[in-house]
Amino acid sequence: MPNQNGTVYGLTILSPIIDDERATPSHDLQIRHYLATLPTDEHSPFAQVPGTHLARLVVMDDVIYVGMPACEEHLNSKYLIFESNIDCPDGNVDTYLRGLAETVAKHLDAIWSHCVGYPGAGNVAAFVAYMKACQLTTTFFFAAVNDKSVTESLRALQTQKAVAEFIATHQGMPAAQLQAEFLKFAADVKAAPTPRPGSMEQMMLARREIKTGGHNE
Amino acid sequence: MATMSKLNETDIQGFVLRGYNLPYARYVFLHLTEATSARALIGRLLPLITTGQRWDGGKPASTVNLAFTHPGLVALELPDATLYSFPPEFQQGMRDRAAILGDTGLNAPERWDDVWQGDPVHAWLGINGQTPEAVEACFAQIAAVIAETGGATILGAQDGAAVQIAGKPTTKEHFGYTDGFGNPDYIGVERKSQPGQGKLLEDGKTWAPLATGELLLGYADEAGELPVAPVPHILARNGTFMVYRKLHQNVATFRKYLDAQAPLYGGGAEKLKAKFIGRWSDGTPLELSPDAPDAAIAQDPMRSTNFTYGDDADGTRCPIGAHVRRVHPRDAFGFQGRLINRRRITRRGLPYGTFADEDEAVSDEQDRGVIFMALNASISRQFEFVQQQWIEYGNDAHQGNDKDVLMGNHGGRGKFVVQGDRSPSNPPFVCSGLPNFVELRGGAYFFLPSITALAMIAMGLVDPR
Numbered sequence: 001m002p003n004q005n006g007t008v009y010g011l012t013i014l015s016p017i018i019d020d021e022r023a024t025p026s027h028d029l030q031i032r033h034y035l036a037t038l039p040t041d042e043h044s045p046f047a048q049v050p051g052t053h054l055a056r057l058v059v060m061d062d063v064i065y066v067g068m069p070a071c072e073e074h075l076n077s078k079y080l081i082f083e084s085n086i087d088c089p090d091g092n093v094d095t096y097l098r099g100l101a102e103t104v105a106k107h108l109d110a111i112w113s114h115c116v117g118y119p120g121a122g123n124v125a126a127f128v129a130y131m132k133a134c135q136l137t138t139t140f141f142f143a144a145v146n147d148k149s150v151t152e153s154l155r156a157l158q159t160q161k162a163v164a165e166f167i168a169t170h171q172g173m174p175a176a177q178l179q180a181e182f183l184k185f186a187a188d189v190k191a192a193p194t195p196r197p198g199s200m201e202q203m204m205l206a207r208r209e210i211k212t213g214g215h216n217e
Numbered sequence: 218m219a220t221m222s223k224l225n226e227t228d229i230q231g232f233v234l235r236g237y238n239l240p241y242a243r244y245v246f247l248h249l250t251e252a253t254s255a256r257a258l259i260g261r262l263l264p265l266i267t268t269g270q271r272w273d274g275g276k277p278a279s280t281v282n283l284a285f286t287h288p289g290l291v292a293l294e295l296p297d298a299t300l301y302s303f304p305p306e307f308q309q310g311m312r313d314r315a316a317i318l319g320d321t322g323l324n325a326p327e328r329w330d331d332v333w334q335g336d337p338v339h340a341w342l343g344i345n346g347q348t349p350e351a352v353e354a355c356f357a358q359i360a361a362v363i364a365e366t367g368g369a370t371i372l373g374a375q376d377g378a379a380v381q382i383a384g385k386p387t388t389k390e391h392f393g394y395t396d397g398f399g400n401p402d403y404i405g406v407e408r409k410s411q412p413g414q415g416k417l418l419e420d421g422k423t424w425a426p427l428a429t430g431e432l433l434l435g436y437a438d439e440a441g442e443l444p445v446a447p448v449p450h451i452l453a454r455n456g457t458f459m460v461y462r463k464l465h466q467n468v469a470t471f472r473k474y475l476d477a478q479a480p481l482y483g484g485g486a487e488k489l490k491a492k493f494i495g496r497w498s499d500g501t502p503l504e505l506s507p508d509a510p511d512a513a514i515a516q517d518p519m520r521s522t523n524f525t526y527g528d529d530a531d532g533t534r535c536p537i538g539a540h541v542r543r544v545h546p547r548d549a550f551g552f553q554g555r556l557i558n559r560r561r562i563t564r565r566g567l568p569y570g571t572f573a574d575e576d577e578a579v580s581d582e583q584d585r586g587v588i589f590m591a592l593n594a595s596i597s598r599q600f601e602f603v604q605q606q607w608i609e610y611g612n613d614a615h616q617g618n619d620k621d622v623l624m625g626n627h628g629g630r631g632k633f634v635v636q637g638d639r640s641p642s643n644p645p646f647v648c649s650g651l652p653n654f655v656e657l658r659g660g661a662y663f664f665l666p667s668i669t670a671l672a673m674i675a676m677g678l679v680d681p682r
Contacts, residue, residue: 094472164647164649165644165649167647168632168648168649171481171647172480
């Protein structure tokens with residue numbers, strides 16, 4: 001099962017974008033424009049969808065051969081690529097796709113309505129069938145996470161941060177007091193609500209102020 | 218990959234090929250007045266420039282080297298087609314790359330020294346010498362040439378000097394660590410080579426020199442490609458790029474922080490200090506001697522840099538986030554170290570300011586630090602990557618958002634994990650609330666041309682066609 005990594009699943013969907021010379025701006029540019037407005041933190045629509053570790057949307061215009069001698073080849077269509085790592089222990093993606101349609105239908109329609117044959121998220125069964133028809137089964141997918149669920153990952157990050165803080169503030173404390181404080185700490189951590197998906201960056205002790213995405217090859 | 222036996226040492230500035238080990242320096246910053254007189258100035262300086270030729274007759278009293286910022290090359294009126302062919306990060310300059318480098322907050326360009334705030338720095342003139350008098354005499358000679366030609370104004374100068382202990386120059390820096398172990402070997406660069414200074418071979422224990430193109434433009438690099446370089450080729454070949462950074466050291470803050478943490482740490486103050494950097498104060502690598510310094514190792518070139526981290530994946534000897542392990546991870550990322558061979562830099566520079574012994578009172582306001590200069594073929598691929606990913610971020614080292622404990626721009630919120638084991642003298646420990654031990658006080662990106670290229674610039678012969 002090449003799309004499966006433990007309980008995590010690499011769902012990759014390739015949807016052909018409508019080629020209509022009368023559309024201005026073209027459908028691919030309209031998708032790009034909409035994607036550019038979407039937040040990437042906890043307010044991302046995909047952060048609301050249960051079981052999403054990572055979701056990435058790319059508009060692929062064409063594939064260019066850069067070798068020598070130059071060789072002109074083209075894709076049959078422009079494509080919208082959806083790549084994700086999702087919780088899917090049984091390998092059946094229907095549950096996740098239904099969750100998508102039920103949670104963020106408005107966004108899905110705004111994006112995929114520019115794709116050929118898209119039925120709309122209102123008809124959940126048709127939506128699930130469409131997405132599965134466009135699914136690319138891979139032999140190798142970008143595994144952004146290990147095989148823990150979204151909830152387990154969020155709680156692990158939360159616990160790691162809390163433990164580091166606990167150690168920093170309790171190092172060297174007499175054993176009896178340390179034990180008492182640790183028991184209280186452990187209970188507090190257990191009782192704390194799970195952080196919202198996408199919210200961990202703000203929770204980190206030192207936020208990354210650094211600008212990334214440069215061309216540091 | 219083609220190997221070469223020897224480089225043309227007389228065409229390469231000596232500063233590139235070797236650390237001079239001269240204990241005094243003055244780095245002079247010039248603003249070029251206009252192209253004609255500036256070219257005349259370079260022509261007059263040319264015979265003074267120290268090349269990479271071997272010093273068979275002993276070290277000279279002083280050395281001179283010369284490099285230009287991109288605005289400097291614009292002032293020299295190099296052809297546009299040449300100017301636009303330089304890598305973007307060099308064209309932008311260090312100041313405009315602040316967001317990428319994490320030079321924000323206490324390190325932000327607005328807080329840099331005056332020399333970086335007025336007329337742009339066009340050129341760096343590096344003088345090294347055996348004595349302060351030798352440096353002074355060399356500077357006077359150059360200042361006279363500058364005055365005669367009218368080619369430049371001197372914006373400022375930075376003196377540097379090796380820390381003297383008992384009247385002898387050392388490789389100590391102001392925190393008390395021993396510096397200067399890390400420079401790599403390169404194919405063709407003659408140097409007393411020692412194991413641990415090049416790249417790791419497939420067997421995971423033998424070291425070999427890096428490709429010349431990691432240091433010099435015009436030669437194959439570790440990918441077997443020529444580094445990105447300006448046109449014409451003859452302008453670039455045998456040249457390199459230099460990163461200049463003045464790093465102020467908050468010695469009082471450093472000592473205060475260690476004093477506050479040490480009583481909480483079971484290994485003691487000296488060990489905690491060693492855990493920060495990965496070496497004991499005398500330079501002994503923690504990896505080879507985790508319990509105590511061992512002068513026999515520190516002073517043995519066959520051993521002082523000859524180690525890997527493969528048997529210490531948990532960081533119980535050398536913490537995973539220790540400075541030397543972050544900036545030169547050796548085999549720590551797997552794949553026989555191949556992920557790091559294109560991220561190496563060559564370091565030059567000296568401390569500045571008065572050294573204060575451990576029992577001497579210090580304040581952060583006192584002017585002391587280190588002049589950090591890095592030489593590399595690609596500033597973005599080498600220096601900037603190390604600065605951004607390994608100093609200001611910890612993901613590659615599996616340290617999350619933690620920054621380099623010593624160099625990081627922590628803003629009082631930094632964290633550093635000392636991994637440990639069950640022994641009471643080597644417990645795990647978390648340092649939190651880290652302040653900035655080091656602050657950036659200025660700097661720039663320079664192009665350090667070959668002797669041929671300097672002559673072409675002086676004669677107005679640079680032609681990209």
